[in-house]
Amino acid sequence: MVGRRHHETVGDVEAAWAAYARKAAQEKPVGWDGRHRLLDTGDTVPAYVSDNRWVADCPACQGGIACWSQNPRGACLDCGRIYQIAFPEDRQEIEAVLVQRPTQNRHWFVGDPVDMLIAENIEHGLTEPVGRLEGS
Numbered sequence: 222m223v224g225r226r227h228h229e230t231v232g233d234v235e236a237a238w239a240a241y242a243r244k245a246a247q248e249k250p251v252g253w254d255g256r257h258r259l260l261d262t263g264d265t266v267p268a269y270v271s272d273n274r275w276v277a278d279c280p281a282c283q284g285g286i287a288c289w290s291q292n293p294r295g296a297c298l299d300c301g302r303i304y305q306i307a308f309p310e311d312r313q314e315i316e317a318v319l320v321q322r323p324t325q326n327r328h329w330f331v332g333d334p335v336d337m338l339i340a341e342n343i344e345h346g347l348t349e350p351v352g353r354l355e356g357s
């Protein structure tokens with residue numbers, strides 16, 4: 222979820238965030254405003270699917286946030302803010318329909334009904350699952 226390495230646990234992910242924050246202390250990326258710690262906003266942002274991945278948008282800087290259903294939190298590494306991530310109640314149904322599509326066609330936006338995804342799949346003759354979504 223962060224960097225090149227695959228992280229197995231929420232603890233691994235959050236340790237990678239902390240390591241990134243330590244690096245930010247030295248490199249002083251613009252969005253971090255000189256901070257060297259992640260800022261837990263307590264705010265909630267909705268997750269959506271873009272290109273086969275669960276992601277969210279940072280309300281502060283519009284940066285992308287990688288989301289993972291195992292972790293109730295997500296970090297924007299562009300500005301160092303942490304948010305609560307809200308997955309849709311029908312996440313599993315959404316994923317079940319999207320995995321029938323080629324990975325580049327796996328998108329779901331907040332509010333898109335599952336029935337619409339199913340209808341699009343039928344229109345394209347897609348009914349068999351292939352692989353899985355990142356962050357599921």
Ligand SMILES: [Zn+2]
Nearest residue numbers: 279282297300
């Ligand atoms: Zn941000």
